[in-house]
Amino acid sequence: MITIKEKSDCCGCNACTQVCPKQCINMIEDKEGFLYPHVDLTECIDCGLCEKVCPVINQNHPRKPLGVYAAKNTNEQIRLDSSSGGLFTIIAQSIINQGGVVFGAKFNDSWAVVHDYSETIEGLVAFRKSKYVQSIIGNSFNKVLAFLKEGRKVLFTGTPCQIAGLKLFLRKEYENLLTIDIVCHGVPSPLVWRKYLAESLLSLDQGKKTSCANINDINFRNKDKGWKSFRFVLNGLSGNKKIGINQPFSQNVFTKGFLQNLYLRPSCHKCPAKKFKSGSDITLGDFWGIENTLPKMNDDRGTSLVAVNTIKGEVLYSNLALTSVKTSYKVALSGNPPMEVSVNVSKNRDRFYDDNLDYVIPKIKKYTKEIWQSRIKRYLFKIAYPIYRIIKNIAIKLLKR
Ligand SMILES: Cc1cc2nc3c(=O)[nH]c(=O)nc-3n(C[C@H](O)[C@H](O)[C@H](O)COP(=O)(O)OP(=O)(O)OC[C@H]3O[C@@H](n4cnc5c(N)ncnc54)[C@H](O)[C@@H]3O)c2cc1C
Ligand code: SF4
Ligand code: SF4
Ligand code: SF4
Incomplete structure (x- = not known):
């Protein structure tokens, strides 16, 4: 048990x-x-x-992909609407066009992140774009099993640990199942997300208690200022008045806490499914560093890193109509270490969670700011200490004369 x-x-x-x-x-x-x-x-x-069926108890051996590519969806609008190069949509569309079912993560009516499925191309829109919150899997694996037994093609997408869990749950290989995982930095706390949203709405609305029902859209990776300068954007209404947030990812309070690993799931610091241990057919990520490694594939609108891990993935990938350039795993890994390495835990994580979290925004600001302050202190110390040593040595020499 x-x-x-x-x-x-x-x-x-x-x-x-x-x-x-x-x-x-x-x-x-x-x-x-x-x-x-x-x-x-x-x-x-x-x-x-x-x-x-537990993917932490039953971990696979690490693998290396069969092929690695930098790729872009040729539909410019879909690529702009996606977080990276829009590869999820092109693969998902091909499964729907074969009469299949696609599972992915979407926002529900309360803007919590949950796993769901779609049997239509229009239904894929909700799964598009990265949501930086742990998704609730619910009963999805049982639904996958039911579709597989009906003989339907199924594409399941999610984090590497979700794919590893699904594969163990199924307990055998199904020819009609394709799995895609994302390169995964880690997943932030759904509770911190709920509180961040509620407090943000309260302040945007000057205390009028606008609810989540008044939010029209949330995009963690808006590309209006470019793929590499992605922004956190929220649009909503307070009565007839438009309200919203539009900030660089690195400056928004919630995403700053994410980047500084303040409230990731503890397992993300000791990930059981990195190094392609998930067993997925294809892994998708951002091709960070492409401007240096494959500059011709860089137009700052989003280029995907595609790792094809199985023969099944290879067959599917070779039949897609897209812009794709083969590269090496070494090149891809140089810009994306989270493929192999778990991120470090913030030294303020325990203090953050031990604090009174009735209001999270001031606490995120407090504990992320402190990290920057200590980094600056460390940096100054690195510069100041050698100068101090030089002055001290000169002073000693002068005194000895
Ligand atoms: C929490 C998280 C951390 C990530 N960390 C990295 C990283 O460190 N390096 C990197 O290169 N890429 C990372 N990615 C992946 C990257 O942001 C893109 O999602 C990926 O490249 C696919 O982009 P796309 O343009 O093909 O499709 P998009 O349309 O942008 O992405 C949609 C896909 O993402 C899935 N998805 C979205 N949110 C979640 C979620 N919360 N949980 C599970 N699946 C989700 C959907 O199910 C769908 O399969 C991360 C994504 C998430 C959600
Ligand atoms: S699967 Fe359920 S019944 Fe079986 S050991 Fe686990 S908790 Fe008990
Ligand atoms: S939720 Fe998943 S990882 Fe956690 S104990 Fe259950 S099977 Fe294992
Ligand atoms: S970092 Fe690992 S444990 Fe955390 S969500 Fe991603 S795959 Fe799962």
Whole structure:
């Protein structure tokens, strides 16, 4: 039976909950805002299935991709509407066109991030774009299984640990299943996201209690000023008045906390599925550093990094109509270390969560600012200390004369 001793030993993939024959595992949110399994011992029959499907307990060996590409969707509008080069949409469209089903992460009515599926091209719009919040998987793996058994083609997309959890949950290979994971920095807390949204709306609205229902659109990766200068954009209404946020990603409070690893899921600092251990057919990311490595593929509107990991992925990829240039894994890795390495935990993470989080925005500002201050101090120390040593040595020599 599954027991979580260390928080970092659960990535929240929900595989155990969905496999349990007694349905006696509940996912409960902890004080940091992440879901963890809790077993009802009175119902458990000790069958051990929950442990067999856990991607943290059953990790695969690291792999290297079969081929690596820099690629762009040839539909300019879709590429601009996507976070990277719009590769997710082109692959998802090909699955829908074959009568298939596509699973991905979308915002629900309360602007929480959840996994869902679509059987139409229009339905793919909701999955487009990166949402920097952990998505709630819910019952998606059981739905995937039902579609696979009907003989439908299924594309499941998500984080590497979600793909690893799905594959273990299914317990056998299905010819009609294709999986795509993203290169994954880590996922921020859904609780911090909820609080950030509520507090932002309150201040935008000068206390009139605008609710999430008044938000029209949220884009973590708006490209109006370019792919590399991406912005966090929120648009909404307070009565008839337009309200919104439009800030560089590095300056928005929520995304700054994300970049400084202040409230990532603990498992993200010890990721069980990096190095292509997820078993996915294709991995998608941003081709960071492309301006130096493949400048002809760089137009600052988004270029995807595509790692093709299996023969099934290779067959699908070779039939897509897109702009694609083959490159080496080494070149791709040089701009994107999160493919292999987990990010470090912020030294302020514990202090942040131990603080009173009734209001998160001032606390995120406090603990991210402190990090910058200490970095500046460290930097100044690096410059000042050698100068101090030189002056000290000169003074000693002068005194000895
Ligand atoms: C939390 C997170 C961290 C990331 N970290 C990196 C990184 O360090 N380096 C890097 O190169 N790329 C990273 N990416 C991936 C990158 O931002 C793009 O999502 C990816 O390149 C696909 O882009 P696209 O243009 O093909 O499709 P898009 O349309 O931009 O992306 C849509 C795809 O992303 C999936 N997705 C969106 N949000 C989530 C979510 N919260 N959980 C699971 N799946 C989601 C959708 O299901 C869909 O498959 C990250 C994405 C997320 C969500
Ligand atoms: S051991 Fe079996 S019954 Fe008990 S929680 Fe795990 S899956 Fe459910
Ligand atoms: S990683 Fe997934 S399967 Fe393992 S305990 Fe957590 S939710 Fe359950
Ligand atoms: S960093 Fe690893 S554990 Fe965290 S969400 Fe991504 S794949 Fe899962």
